Structure formats: structure tokens, C-alpha cells
Amino acid sequence: VGNLGLNSKGQKSLLLVALLVSHMLLTKEGVTSLPICPKGSVSCQLSLEELFDRAVKLSHYIHFLSSEIFNEFDERYAQGRGFIAKAVNSCHTASLTTPEDKEQAQQIHHEDLLNLILGVLRSWNDPLIHLASEVQRIKEAPETILWKAVEIEEQNKRLLEGMEKIVGRVHSGVVENDIYTPWDGLPSLQLADEDSRLFAFYNLLHCLRRDSHKIDNYLKVLKCRLIHDNNC
Amino acid sequence: MDLRHLLFTLALICANDSLSASDDILQRPQISKCRSPEMETFSCFWTAGNFYNLTVPRILQLLYKKSNEEDWKECPDYITSGQNSCYFNASYTSVWTPYCVQLASKKEVYDKKCFSVDEIVLPDPPVHLNWTLLNTSQTGIHGDIQVRWDPPPTADVRKGWITLEYELQYKEVNETKWNELKPRLSTMAPLYSLKTARDYEIRIRSRQRTSEKFGEFSEILYVSFSQIGIGCDHCTEEVEFPWFLVVVFGVCGLAVTVISIMLSKQPRLKMLIFPPVPVPKIKGIDPDLLKKGKLDEVNSILACHDSYKAQLYCDDLWVEFIELDIEDPEEKNRASDTDRLLSEDDLKSHSCLGTKDDDSGRASCCEPDIPETDFSASDTCDATSDSDQFKKATEKEEDLLCLERQDNDESLPDLASTDPQHQHRNTESENSSVWAPFEDSVESPHLSVHTQISNQNSLTSTDFYAQVSDITPAGRVVLSPGQKSKLGRAQREGCTEQNFTMDNTYFCEADVKKCIAVTSQEENEPRVQEQGYNEDGYFTTESLTTTVANLGAPTAAAPSSEMPVADYTSIHIVQSPQGLVLNATALPVPDKEFNVSCGYVSTDQLNKIMP
Numbered sequence: 001v002g003n004l005g006l007n008s009k010g011q012k013s014l015l016l017v018a019l020l021v022s023h024m025l026l027t028k029e030g031v032t033s034l035p036i037c038p039k040g041s042v043s044c045q046l047s048l049e050e051l052f053d054r055a056v057k058l059s060h061y062i063h064f065l066s067s068e069i070f071n072e073f074d075e076r077y078a079q080g081r082g083f084i085a086k087a088v089n090s091c092h093t094a095s096l097t098t099p100e101d102k103e104q105a106q107q108i109h110h111e112d113l114l115n116l117i118l119g120v121l122r123s124w125n126d127p128l129i130h131l132a133s134e135v136q137r138i139k140e141a142p143e144t145i146l147w148k149a150v151e152i153e154e155q156n157k158r159l160l161e162g163m164e165k166i167v168g169r170v171h172s173g174v175v176e177n178d179i180y181t182p183w184d185g186l187p188s189l190q191l192a193d194e195d196s197r198l199f200a201f202y203n204l205l206h207c208l209r210r211d212s213h214k215i216d217n218y219l220k221v222l223k224c225r226l227i228h229d230n231n232c
Numbered sequence: 233m234d235l236r237h238l239l240f241t242l243a244l245i246c247a248n249d250s251l252s253a254s255d256d257i258l259q260r261p262q263i264s265k266c267r268s269p270e271m272e273t274f275s276c277f278w279t280a281g282n283f284y285n286l287t288v289p290r291i292l293q294l295l296y297k298k299s300n301e302e303d304w305k306e307c308p309d310y311i312t313s314g315q316n317s318c319y320f321n322a323s324y325t326s327v328w329t330p331y332c333v334q335l336a337s338k339k340e341v342y343d344k345k346c347f348s349v350d351e352i353v354l355p356d357p358p359v360h361l362n363w364t365l366l367n368t369s370q371t372g373i374h375g376d377i378q379v380r381w382d383p384p385p386t387a388d389v390r391k392g393w394i395t396l397e398y399e400l401q402y403k404e405v406n407e408t409k410w411n412e413l414k415p416r417l418s419t420m421a422p423l424y425s426l427k428t429a430r431d432y433e434i435r436i437r438s439r440q441r442t443s444e445k446f447g448e449f450s451e452i453l454y455v456s457f458s459q460i461g462i463g464c465d466h467c468t469e470e471v472e473f474p475w476f477l478v479v480v481f482g483v484c485g486l487a488v489t490v491i492s493i494m495l496s497k498q499p500r501l502k503m504l505i506f507p508p509v510p511v512p513k514i515k516g517i518d519p520d521l522l523k524k525g526k527l528d529e530v531n532s533i534l535a536c537h538d539s540y541k542a543q544l545y546c547d548d549l550w551v552e553f554i555e556l557d558i559e560d561p562e563e564k565n566r567a568s569d570t571d572r573l574l575s576e577d578d579l580k581s582h583s584c585l586g587t588k589d590d591d592s593g594r595a596s597c598c599e600p601d602i603p604e605t606d607f608s609a610s611d612t613c614d615a616t617s618d619s620d621q622f623k624k625a626t627e628k629e630e631d632l633l634c635l636e637r638q639d640n641d642e643s644l645p646d647l648a649s650t651d652p653q654h655q656h657r658n659t660e661s662e663n664s665s666v667w668a669p670f671e672d673s674v675e676s677p678h679l680s681v682h683t684q685i686s687n688q689n690s691l692t693s694t695d696f697y698a699q700v701s702d703i704t705p706a707g708r709v710v711l712s713p714g715q716k717s718k719l720g721r722a723q724r725e726g727c728t729e730q731n732f733t734m735d736n737t738y739f740c741e742a743d744v745k746k747c748i749a750v751t752s753q754e755e756n757e758p759r760v761q762e763q764g765y766n767e768d769g770y771f772t773t774e775s776l777t778t779t780v781a782n783l784g785a786p787t788a789a790a791p792s793s794e795m796p797v798a799d800y801t802s803i804h805i806v807q808s809p810q811g812l813v814l815n816a817t818a819l820p821v822p823d824k825e826f827n828v829s830c831g832y833v834s835t836d837q838l839n840k841i842m843p
Contacts, residue, residue, distance in 0.1 A: 063442055090299075100326040102272050102393045210328050213350050213442070217393070224392030232392045 051166050052223040058159040059219050062152055063212040069148040070205040076142065081195065083202045091207035092183045093123050098214060105221050114167050117218055119179025120211055121160045127183045128153040131204060134189040138201070152208070159215075170226075258282035261292055261342040263335050267354045269447070270386045271394050271440075272322045274349055275313040278335050281342075291337045294318040299330040325349055353440045355396055356384035357450035358419070361436065365460060368428060375428045375457060380420045381436055381450070395441040401449075405431040417441070428457040 074083075098116055099105040105113075132149040135141055188200035224232040259281040268274035276294060295304035296318075307318035318333075327349045334344040358381040366376040383389045383396055400421045401410040413421055426432060432455040439446040493505050702710035 060442070067442055098328075100329060101322060102388065102391075103322065105393070106391070210348065210350070214328055216442070220392035220395060222392075224390070230391050232390055 049227050055162045056219050056223055059216040062155050063216045065148050065152050066209040066212040070209045072145055073205050077198050078202050093120055093181050095181055115179050118163050123181040128156050130186050261335050263343045263345050266352050268349050268352050269356050271353050273325050274320050276318045276333050278316050293336055296333045355438045355447040356386050357448050358436045361453040363455055374425045376424045378422050396438045397441050398436055398438045400436050402432055402434045431456045
């Protein structure tokens with residue numbers, strides 16, 4: 001106890017660490033001074049084209065998985081229950097005003113569109129987590145549905161990160177983070193009545209398919225507009 | 233009756249069906265499909281059904297409603313998409329908004345559908361199909377082409393609003409089944425290995441990338457190589473794989489390889505591919521004998537081996553079945569073959585000595601047709617030489633033994649009767665214990681004889697075989713009298729403990745050594761001297777050496793006390809019908825090497841030892 005136990009080498013390393021930390025804290029742009037490179041990238045600076053390529057691939061994959069999981073769920077649980085007839089399809093992201101046709105998509109500013117995409121992705125973060133956990137409680141849920149739910153949730157997170165990077169690159173000014181819709185559908189996924197519960201799942205998956213298609217489309221439009229100058 | 237009833241009811245049912253079918257000819261109007269070709273507009277199509285004919289025309293309406301609206305609106309355009317259709321242009325289309333359409337008249341709703349536009353996208357077919365030649369094969373029979381096309385004009389692919397993938401199908405003109413390529417995103421596709429002599433048809437269809445359903449097919453593109461002057465008119469049929477040629481050449485090649493291997497002088501290669509078939513090998517038997525079919529000689533050798541084996545100290549399992557008596561060492565020394573030879577003619581009539589011994593291995597070697605080869609055979613076991621000579625030799629031996637017999641006349645007849653029963657009691661220490669209890673019972677009545685036998689042994693040779701030391705010009709065989717000197721040995725205690733049998737043709741060197749060690753010093757000299765006795769034209773290598781060296785001293789060939797008794801040797805050379813050169817067995821024997829063969833020294837082993 002009396003012995004401090006630090007030799008000269010240990011003191012030097014401690015000092016070095018302290019200097020580094022203080023430097024990081026003092027310079028607010030800690031992130032930019034020490035750029036965090038995505039895994040597997042050769043250079044820390046990916047081009048915008050590459051970022052968009054990756055984002056489009058991810059969004060396509062998410063939409064593909066969403067379509068499949070919806071079709072499987074429809075086949076397995078929705079037949080004979082008349083869900084389609086009942087479907088009102090009020091998704092929780094309906095409050096976000098997104099372009100509904102090509103004209104609107106052409107006219108909206110790319111920064112706004114990017115923000116919208118981010119908002120939709122963030123709004124789906126929470127529901128996807130609960131989907132992945134609650135779908136396991138469905139009686140005899142097929143393995144394919146289970147792993148797809150988990151996969152969608154993971155990929156969504158990755159796409160969100162990618163989009164935030166793109167936004168950071170494209171945006172000149174301050175990034176707005178207020179586009180967001182909370183989700184309150186968790187209780188409906190945990191209803192005791194099996195029919196109601198399955199209908200809640202059906203709705204959620206239907207909304208997921210639609211929104212993933214939206215995001216995929218918007219990203220492609222943006223990519224063609226920004227990277228290829230409307231000449232994909 | 234039952235069958236008729238059944239048929240009748242069936243007929244009724246059929247009639248009912250037909251009647252009801254006729255009722256259903258009036259079909260309800262239905263919405264057949266709603267489709268959007270480019271995700272900007274959409275159209276819905278319906279079938280009017282029979283009602284249309286019966287009632288007032290154009291009473292059908294298509295109403296639509298967006299999900300967030302309350303009222304049903306009527307279709308804005310009944311014309312653009314054709315009859316029984318409703319066209320919604322871009323201003324009426326919201327892509328991700330759920331729609332519901334219903335087909336209704338004023339009275340009732342016939343059909344209703346709900347969907348969203350992104351779900352009903354079915355693109356138009358691609359346009360502007362064309363092909364170009366990539367290359368042709370050297371023979372000119374096959375060619376590769378590249379097919380290109382443009383996306384449907386309605387789909388706005390440039391701005392990325394819709395992403396399409398394409399599926400190409402092709403076939404020969406007179407075929408029925410289409411070949412499909414995998415769906416691809418690019419607007420070009422290569423086709424490989426088309427036959428230039430044939431014409432092809434190509435068609436393409438497209439779909440939205442994440443959908444499952446394809447749109448309509450494009451117009452068919454005709455590919456004809458002759459149009460660009462490449463067609464191969466004289467190439468009638470495609471070259472099929474020449475199976476016949478392959479088989480023929482394969483067989484020929486294989487045959488050539490096999491023959492070459494067989495004829496090749498490379499032993500290794502031959503061994504690898506044609507491993508030698510193991511031939512039966514019995515020690516001491518020349519396989520040539522077997523081949524040449526010298527049955528007599530083979531039989532004698534085999535018989536020798538069989539009987540011989542019974543006498544070995546080896547651990548042969550079948551030897552267990554031989555009657556053995558090792559418990560009483562004196563019994564081993566009881567009767568030698570010479571005694572039996574001398575004693576009677578009865579024995580001679582037996583092909584083997586004492587065929588009464590049922591369990592002995594010797595019985596198996598009994599060959600009634602070769603009566604007299606037994607004894608001789610034992611001497612010839614190690615050699616592939618003339619058995620005939622030895623036959624003569626043993627005959628002579630017998631004659632000679634007669635001389636000895638006179639000395640033992642008293643006891644020999646007794647021995648003769650008992651001998652057959654004991655003759656096979658060759659001492660093998662390992663196996664004797666099995667038979668000891670049995671033999672004990674047999675032995676008891678012969679105890680008196682045993683003493684006589686042992687006495688006899690003390691007087692006569694206790695070996696089955698005696699070494700031929702000399703052959704007189706008269707044709708008589710002089711046995712090595714050194715065997716007699718063994719008698720003293722037999723009585724000596726040091727040797728009686730052992731499984732040492734005087735009856736044996738050959739001694740196991742290990743055992744011999746022990747006895748010789750005791751006695752050799754005394755006996756070497758006289759034996760050597762006697763072996764040096766030389767009359768007729770045969771020499772032992774031993775005798776030669778003894779004559780050369782000092783007679784008085786132990787020969788070089790018999791240097792140590794461990795030298796085995798040279799009662800016999802294997803034949804080295806057959807010089808003449810009357811001459812033999814024997815190998816010297818009196819050699820310094822290294823301990824380890826000779827325990828294996830249990831008894832005799834082969835020329836191979838000799839070669840190892842001889843410097």
C-alpha cells in the first residue's frame with residue numbers, strides 16, 4: 001500500500017493517455033479528427049457513390065425480407081380469417097408526409113427527402129425490436145419468420161447508420177433530428193385474444209412492407225438524382 | 233340390383249350438375265384485375281358477365297375510394313384502357329395509398345377489391361429487341377450471340393422510380409419448350425452455343441424487382457444465322473460424343489498397358505500391379521518337386537515333416553494331439569528307431585513305426601504306399617536330394633544295426649512289443665504335460681520295460697537316426713559310433729532334466745548345447761577321430777577338416793563346447809550315387825539364431841554362421 005507501484009514507464013503511458021483524452025474532449029470534432037472507419041473499408045473516406053450503393057443494397061434487402069415475411073405470415077395465419085377485408089392499414093408512419101407519386105418525389109428537395117428517410121427509419125427502430133421479440137411468442141411460429149424478423153431489425157439499424165453518414169456528408173447545415181413518429185402498437189401485439197393479436201401482427205407486417213418499399217424507392221430516386229444525374 | 237341403383241343415382245347427379253351448370257351460365261360481373269405498368273397510373277378491368285346482355289347496357293360502374301376518404305367516387309376514365317376498364321391517371325394515383333374499387337350497378341355491388349398501387353405493378357414488355365454475333369466456333373457449327381433490348385418506354389427507369397429485371401426465353405423455331413435464362417437487371421444478355429444451322433426465337437418479359445409476377449412478353453425476335461451469311465449448310469447433324477470410339481480406344485489402351493506391364497522387366501512395377509500369388513511353401517520342400525509331380529519324393533518329404541514335427545520342440549498346436557511322454561525322462565531314452573529296426577520285421581511292415589498310436593501326428597503321415605521312406609525321409613527333410621540313396625542307406629543301416637542287436641537280444645524283443653507304443657513319445661516339453669496323465673496309465677505296465685529300455689538306451693543308440701559316418705565299398709553303411717557315446721550322456725543327470733530326446737532326428741541346439749557342454753569335452757576327440765574314418769568316397773566337411781587339422785585336437789569346425797553333436801548333417805553335395813558331402817553341423821552356434829528352427833541347421837543358416 002505504501003508503495004505506489006508506478007515505475008517511470010507506467011507514468012509515461014498514463015500521461016500519454018491523459019493527453020489524448022483531453023485533446024479529444026477539447027476538440028469538439030472528436031469524431032472527425034479521429035474518423036471511425038466502417039469495418040472492412042480500405043480508406044476511411046468512402047465516396048458518396050459507395051455510400052449510396054450500400055444504402056440501396058440494404059434497403060432492397062430489407063424490402064425483400066419484409067415482402068417474404070409478410071407473404072409467409074399471410075399464408076400461415078391470415079387465410080380464412082378475413083384479414084384483408086378488415087385491413088384498414090393505418091400505419092403509425094402515416095402522419096409523416098412522404099411523397100406519394102413520382103411528381104412529388106421529383107419535386108422534394110433531396111435534403112428533405114433524406115431527412116424523411118431518416119425519420120421513417122428511426123420510427124421503425126422500436127417496432128422492429130418488439131416485432132422480433134413478440135413474434136417468437138406466436139404459437140408454432142415457423143423458423144423462417146423468426147429469423148427474418150431478427151434480420152430485418154438488424155439490417156434496419158445498419159441502414160440507419162449508413163443514412164446518418166450520408167446525411168452528414170450531404171447536409172451543409174445542421175442535421176435535423178425531429179422527424180419521428182412514436183409507435184404505440186406494443187399492447188396490440190400482446191393481446192390475449194389470438195385473432196386480435198394475429199391481426200395486429202398482420203397489420204404491422206403489412207405496414208413494414210409498404211414502408212420498406214417507400215424507403216427503397218426514395219433511395220433509388222436520390223441515388224439516380226445525386227450520383228447519376230437522373231440517368232441511371 | 234344394387235349396381236343399377238348406383239348407376240341411376242350417378243346419372244341423376246350428373247343431370248343435376250348439368251342443370252345447375254346451365255343456371256350458372258349467367259355469370260356475375262367481376263373485376264378481373266387491376267394493374268399499374270409503371271407505378272404512376274393504374275387501370276382496372278372487369279368482365280361484364282351475362283347480366284350485361286340481359287339488362288340495360290353500361291349500367292356497371294366502377295367506384296373507388298382511397299382509404300382515408302369516406303365517399304365512393306366513380307371512375308374518371310372508362311375509355312383509355314379499352315372496354316370494361318377504368319383508367320386512373322397520374323393525378324388520381326397515389327402509390328402507397330390503399331385503394332378500394334367496387335363494381336356495382338345501381339342496385340347492387342357485384343365485386344370489390346382493395347389494394348395499393350405498389351402491389352399491382354406489372355411492367356410493359358421490353359422493346360427494340362436485337363441481336364449481334366459475338367463469335368462462332370472453329371467448325372462453324374455453333375455461334376454465340378448478344379441480345380439487347382430497351383426497357384419499356386412507360387417505365388421511368390432513368391430516374392430510378394422503378395427498377396426492373398428481365399427474363400429472356402429462347403428456343404429453336406420448331407421446338408415447343410422455351411429455355412429460360414435467369415432474371416437480370418441489365419438490358420443485354422449473351423446466348424452461347426447456338427447452332428448456326430438452326431433458327432431461333434427469343435422473347436423477353438420484365439417485372440418490378442421485388443415483385444413476383446412478370447409482365448407480358450415482348451414481341452418475338454427471330455435469329456437466323458443464314459441471314460448474315462454464316463449458316464452452315466452442310467453441317468447436318470451435330471457431332472455427338474463418340475462413345476464407340478472412346479470405348480474401343482479405351483479397351484485397346486488398357487490392353488496395351490496390361491501387356492506392357494506383364495512383359496516389363498521392372499519387377500517393382502510388376503509387383504505393384506500384379507502381385508505374386510503366394511505359393512505354398514513348406515520348409516525344405518522345393519516347389520519344383522510339387523510342380524514336376526514327383527509324388528513319391530513329395531510324399532516322403534511331407535511325411536517326414538509331419539512326423540518330424542511331432543518330434544519337434546516347437547509350439548505347434550496340432551502337436552498337442554501327439555502322445556507325448558516327457559514326465560519320465562528315462563522314457564525318452566527308451567527305444568530308438570534303430571532298436572526297433574533291429575528288433576523286428578513287424579515294424580518294417582508298418583509304414584510308420586507304430587500306427588497303433590492313433591493320436592500321434594505320425595498317423596497322419598502314414599502313407600501305406602510308401603512303406604519304407606519314413607526313416608529315410610527324416611534324414612532328407614532338410615535336403616532336397618535323393619531319397620533313394622537314403623533308402624538304401626537305411627536299409628544298410630538296419631543291417632548294420634543288426635550287428636548291434638545281437639548284443640541286446642535279450643531285451644530287445646521286449647522292447648519291440650512296447651516300442652510301438654512309445655515310439656512316438658517324443659519329448660516336447662511344452663506338449664508333454666497334456667498327455668502326461670494319459671501316458672502315465674500306459675506307462676505303468678511298462679515300467680519294467682522302461683528300465684530295460686533305459687538300459688538298452690544306455691547300450692544302444694537312443695536316436696532315431698544315426699549319422700552315417702561311412703559307406704563301405706561293399707555298400708554297407710557305417711554309422712557314427714559317436715552316438716554310442718551319447719549313451720553315457722543320457723545317463724548323466726545334467727541331460728536328463730532336459731526335454732532332450734535321443735530319439736530325435738535333430739537336436740534343438742539349445743538343448744543340445746546344455747548336454748554337450750557336459751559331455752563334449754570328452755567325446756569330441758573320439759568322435760572326431762571316428763568321423764575321420766573314411767573309406768568310400770564320401771566326405772564330411774567335418775571329416776575333411778579333421779583330417780587336415782590335428783586329429784588329436786578338436787577341430788575348427790567343432791571349436792566350442794557348445795557344438796551340437798554331429799550325428800547327422802544335411803547333405804551339401806551329392807557327388808555320386810555313392811558319395812555324399814554333408815554339411816558340417818558342428819559349428820559354433822549363436823544362441824539366438826537356432827532356436828527358431830527347432831532342430832536342424834539349414835544351409836541358409838549355415839551360411840550365416842560360416843565365416
